[in-house]
Amino acid sequence: MRNAARSSLDAAWQALKLRLGACLLPAQCALCGMGCAEVLCPPCRAQYLGQLRPRCRLCANPLDDAAKLCGRCLRQRPAYDATITAFDYAAPVDQLLLQLKFGARLALAPLLAQLLYVAIQQQSDWERPQLLCPVPLGPARLAERGFNQALEIARPxxxxxxxxxxxxxxLRLRETRAQSGVAPQERQANLAHAFAIAPDYVALLQGCHVGIVDDVMSSGHTVNALAAACKGAGAGKVSILAVARTPPR
Incomplete structure (x- = not known):
């Protein structure tokens, strides 16, 4: 019990230090480094963000035409029912997420939430979830990082x-390897039985439309596994709200 309490206190202290550090950052654009009153300067926002492109309505992969579903989703429908993303995970805007996740620039979380909110507002056929749920981290990774980037985005x-x-x-039932370090053919197995719904929330999920929030959606296996857990516990619909989408290679 002492070790668990000490680990919890260490994680809380680490998170506090990261938050203080983020508040003390100089006022400069997170992309170009020029001085500005906001986290992202207007020229960078106009050049790199806010540009709509056709996407699969299920997985948000970019499409070359006006088709509503990509070939992958037509072949095998995912457990989730819709996905909205703010931008492609590509240079230079990928730095916004990298700075948040690995540089602990928590001041970027509200900006990323706002960009995702704008993308949501641009979808005329978007169906509003009844609640939001961030993708959880395992205890070891949470203690190591000091915060859950999906939760930091989900709050604002x-x-x-x-x-x-x-x-x-x-709940994250077991620690899994980071998907970025797992071979594509092993990613689904890496997340098998990784998530469950907390017993106290099962009644809340019955017939509910859940919005799952994540920072980056790559292969989609992580959010798919969590969506399957939600539906297995009684959720009626699951939408994915991911800040960035890694284009298929």
């Missing part, structure tokens, strides 16, 4: 959308 996004946030709804 929930306020913008005026939706309840349920950060304890989903």
């Amino acid at each position: 996004l929930a306020r913008l959308l005026q939706l309840p946030l349920q950060p304890r709804l989903a």
Whole structure:
């Protein structure tokens, strides 16, 4: 019990130091480094963000035409029912997520939430979830990093959308290797039985439309595994709200 308490205190202290560091950062654009009053300067925002492109309505992969579904989703429908993303995970805007996740620039989380909110507002056929759930981290990774980047994005996004946030709804049952370090053919197996719904929230999920929030959606196996866990516990619909989408290679 002492070790667990000490680990929890260490994680809390680490998170506090990261938050203080983020607040003390100089006012400069996160992309070009020029001085500005906001986290992202207007020229960078106009040049790199806010440009709509055709995407698969299920997985948000870019499409070359006006087709609503990509070939992959037509062949095998995922467990989730829709995906919205703010931008492609590519240079230079990928630095916004890298700085948040690995540089602990938590001041970027509200910006990323706002960009995702704008993308959501641009979807005329978007169906509003009843609650938001961030993709959970395992205890070891949470203690190591000091924060969950998906939760940091989900908090301001929930306020913008005026939706309840349920950060304890989903449980990560076991530590998994980072998907970026796993061979593509092994990624689905890496996440097998990785998520479950907390027993206290099962009643809340019955017939519910859940919005799963994540920072980056790559192969889609992570959000698919969590969506399957939600539906297995009784959710009626699951939408993915991912800040960035890695284009297929």
